[in-house]
Amino acid sequence: MFNEHIFDYLRTDKLPHIWCPGCAHGIIVGSLVRSIEKLKIDKNKIAVLSGIGCSGRTPGYLDMNTLHTTHGRSLTFATGIKMAKPELTVIDVMGDGDAVAIGGNHFIHACRRNIDIKAIIFNNNIYGMTGGQYSPTTPTNYYASTAPYGNVETPFDIVKLAKGAGASFVARADAFHIGLLDNVIQKALSHKGFSVVEVMATCPTQFGRRNKMKEPYQMLDFVAERAISLKKWQEMSEEERKGKFPIGIFVDEQREEYVETYEKNVIERAKKGDR
Amino acid sequence: MPNIELMSGNDAVVRAAIMSGCKFYGGYPITPSSEIAEGMAKELPKVGGKFIQMEDEIGGIGAAIGASLTGVKSMTATSGPGFSLKQEHIGFAVMGEIPIVIVNVMRGGPSTGMPTYPSQGDVMQARWGTHGDHQIIALTPCSVQETFKLTFEAFNLSEMYRTPVILLTDEIIAHMREKVIIDDAKNYKIIDRVKPSVRREQYKPFDSKHGLVPPLAPYGEGYRFHITGLTHDETGFPSSDHNTVEKLQKRLRDKILKNRKNFDWYEERMVDDAEIIIVAYGSVARSAMRAIKDARRENIKAGLFRPITLWPFNHERIKKLSKRCKKFLVTEMNLGQIVGEVEKGACGVKTKVNFLGRANGEFITPTEILSKIREVMNV
Numbered sequence: 001m002f003n004e005h006i007f008d009y010l011r012t013d014k015l016p017h018i019w020c021p022g023c024a025h026g027i028i029v030g031s032l033v034r035s036i037e038k039l040k041i042d043k044n045k046i047a048v049l050s051g052i053g054c055s056g057r058t059p060g061y062l063d064m065n066t067l068h069t070t071h072g073r074s075l076t077f078a079t080g081i082k083m084a085k086p087e088l089t090v091i092d093v094m095g096d097g098d099a100v101a102i103g104g105n106h107f108i109h110a111c112r113r114n115i116d117i118k119a120i121i122f123n124n125n126i127y128g129m130t131g132g133q134y135s136p137t138t139p140t141n142y143y144a145s146t147a148p149y150g151n152v153e154t155p156f157d158i159v160k161l162a163k164g165a166g167a168s169f170v171a172r173a174d175a176f177h178i179g180l181l182d183n184v185i186q187k188a189l190s191h192k193g194f195s196v197v198e199v200m201a202t203c204p205t206q207f208g209r210r211n212k213m214k215e216p217y218q219m220l221d222f223v224a225e226r227a228i229s230l231k232k233w234q235e236m237s238e239e240e241r242k243g244k245f246p247i248g249i250f251v252d253e254q255r256e257e258y259v260e261t262y263e264k265n266v267i268e269r270a271k272k273g274d275r
Numbered sequence: 276m277p278n279i280e281l282m283s284g285n286d287a288v289v290r291a292a293i294m295s296g297c298k299f300y301g302g303y304p305i306t307p308s309s310e311i312a313e314g315m316a317k318e319l320p321k322v323g324g325k326f327i328q329m330e331d332e333i334g335g336i337g338a339a340i341g342a343s344l345t346g347v348k349s350m351t352a353t354s355g356p357g358f359s360l361k362q363e364h365i366g367f368a369v370m371g372e373i374p375i376v377i378v379n380v381m382r383g384g385p386s387t388g389m390p391t392y393p394s395q396g397d398v399m400q401a402r403w404g405t406h407g408d409h410q411i412i413a414l415t416p417c418s419v420q421e422t423f424k425l426t427f428e429a430f431n432l433s434e435m436y437r438t439p440v441i442l443l444t445d446e447i448i449a450h451m452r453e454k455v456i457i458d459d460a461k462n463y464k465i466i467d468r469v470k471p472s473v474r475r476e477q478y479k480p481f482d483s484k485h486g487l488v489p490p491l492a493p494y495g496e497g498y499r500f501h502i503t504g505l506t507h508d509e510t511g512f513p514s515s516d517h518n519t520v521e522k523l524q525k526r527l528r529d530k531i532l533k534n535r536k537n538f539d540w541y542e543e544r545m546v547d548d549a550e551i552i553i554v555a556y557g558s559v560a561r562s563a564m565r566a567i568k569d570a571r572r573e574n575i576k577a578g579l580f581r582p583i584t585l586w587p588f589n590h591e592r593i594k595k596l597s598k599r600c601k602k603f604l605v606t607e608m609n610l611g612q613i614v615g616e617v618e619k620g621a622c623g624v625k626t627k628v629n630f631l632g633r634a635n636g637e638f639i640t641p642t643e644i645l646s647k648i649r650e651v652m653n654v
Binding site for chain 2: 014043044045047059060063064065066067068069070073076077078079080081082083084085087088105106108109262266267269270271275
């Protein structure tokens with residue numbers, strides 16, 4: 001799997017990265033870079049954006065056009081970039097807090113518009129950088145610094161959310177099943193339309209330590225053991241599904257992409273005076 | 276040949292934005308600025324530009340900043356509550372040094388306030404709305420013609436200084452229809468941001484070697500640089516080294532303040548022999564112009580100082596004027612905002628600073644200003 005060409009896409013002078021030992025973010029970034037290399041996308045034509053938090057540091061390590069934006073709002077900047085320069089491949093890296101808490105509104109509307117942005121969500125079920133507060137994806141009854149008696153909230157299912165909001169490509173993978181992760185990121189990068197890849201990640205420092213999984217392998221096991229292939233998932237009973245989640249591709253549809261539609265239906269008509 | 280047209284202030288923004296070469300608008304509907312969004316939705320695609328109505332105000336300015344990074348001139352417009360929502364991203368554009376024009380059509384506040392009534396209650400928010408130390412440029416037109424002119428200037432300044440520029444109008448200027456003289460497009464000065472001249476691998480997006488305003492490369496042309504809202508070094512990567520941050524903060528301040536002479540616009544009327552100088556801006560300045568004429572008929576030597584560039588505020592000019600006149604009368608549609616700046620400018624001088632203002636949605640009339648002049652001058 002190791003490919004020395006991936007260094008062409010990295011700002012190696014910015015390494016080592018800031019992530020904690022045992023953090024899965026590097027696994028996801030590795031997969032993203034391998035996928036870009038495999039598809040031979042010109043790095044001059046890639047814009048990578050992020051919000052705030054641990055995942056937000058990703059663009060800094062990538063030798064592309066990179067923008068570290070505000071918390072939860074990266075999709076709005078991505079929308080402007082894609083509209084103004086559609087030839088760019090626009091990748092937006094978000095954490096669970098970015099995508100479905102503070103940026104939840106931007107997320108569902110980007111899904112609805114089907115604008116050609118690749119949203120990679122690093123879901124570690126916690127606010128890591130700020131010290132382990134519960135996020136909208138922290139499982140019920142798990143502990144966080146702001147849930148000292150256990151989380152009483154029901155977590156978001158990002159796949160269902162993206163599907164319901166109208167994204168044309170929706171997949172879930174995890175930091176353990178790397179083959180699937182590479183596969184879905186490549187598919188997302190090749191897909192025309194809003195593409196969501198939720199990656200179940202780990203945070204041994206902030207999530208693991210509070211939930212009896214302080215060793216990185218324990219956290220990775222926690223993800224691996226709950227991740228069920230979509231095929232197997234469909235054969236499971238509700239009882240068997242409890243505490244687990246399906247991985248795979250949930251939506252893969254060809255639909256009119258927003259910017260292309262704008263160019264065709266709005267710009268062409270406006271120039272002809274057709275109104 | 277110049278054309279003469281009848282249009283509203285909001286229409287004038289749209290017309291001038293298109294003529295300035297604006298190619299992107301991101302926004303959200305809000306009274307009394309919505310006509311700008313409507314106009315841009317109609318006009319931008321005719322020139323190959325793009326318009327998007329985002330899911331909220333924050334998204335509107337976010338999209339505009341994103342578009343600007345690809346090298347196109349872009350803008351957003353809003354009012355009152357929307358302006359509050361945009362503040363975080365105004366700060367992002369300051370820190371990332373990303374050119375963008377923000378129009379704020381002031382309406383009554385706080386909160387939802389009075390959506391269809393005028394106010395000048397956002398002038399301090401324009402100055403200090405986003406967190407942290409920063410400089411901002413804000414321009415305030417007093418007519419539709421001037422709105423047209425200042426829209427060009429707002430784009431030019433944002434491109435010249437790599438900074439967000441706020442065009443601060445109000446409900447009266449925005450909705451009032453007036454005659455506007457529109458010259459041929461070629462007769463307007465249009466300034467585009469400076470692109471880098473160095474080799475791509477040598478490019479640093481925040482390089483201070485090129486003076487106070489570093490050239491900005493567009494995304495997608497091989498420069499592959501990084502922008503963050505964090506404090507950063509000249510390469511654009513995060514740094515919290517105190518010396519590096521100090522240098523950045525100073526340059527961000529200096530690029531506006533040291534260049535201020537290039538956009539330090541104001542209008543003065545009958546100030547040479549004035550005993551009382553009215554300080555007014557935006558729509559209220561129109562009442563003030565009439566009031567000083569009426570006062571002169573009553574043999575009261577009144578004059579007008581009208582800041583056009585509201586921020587950075589010209590305290591030095593106020594200081595100069597304060598040595599000439601006996602009294603200032605600051606009048607504005609709020610409970611006292613710019614009056615504080617005039618007091619600052621007149622500090623240490625005997626000239627007394629008087630105030631006439633309110634924030635109930637009612638316009639300040641010439642008669643009221645005249646009465647106040649009489650009261651202040653004891654006649």
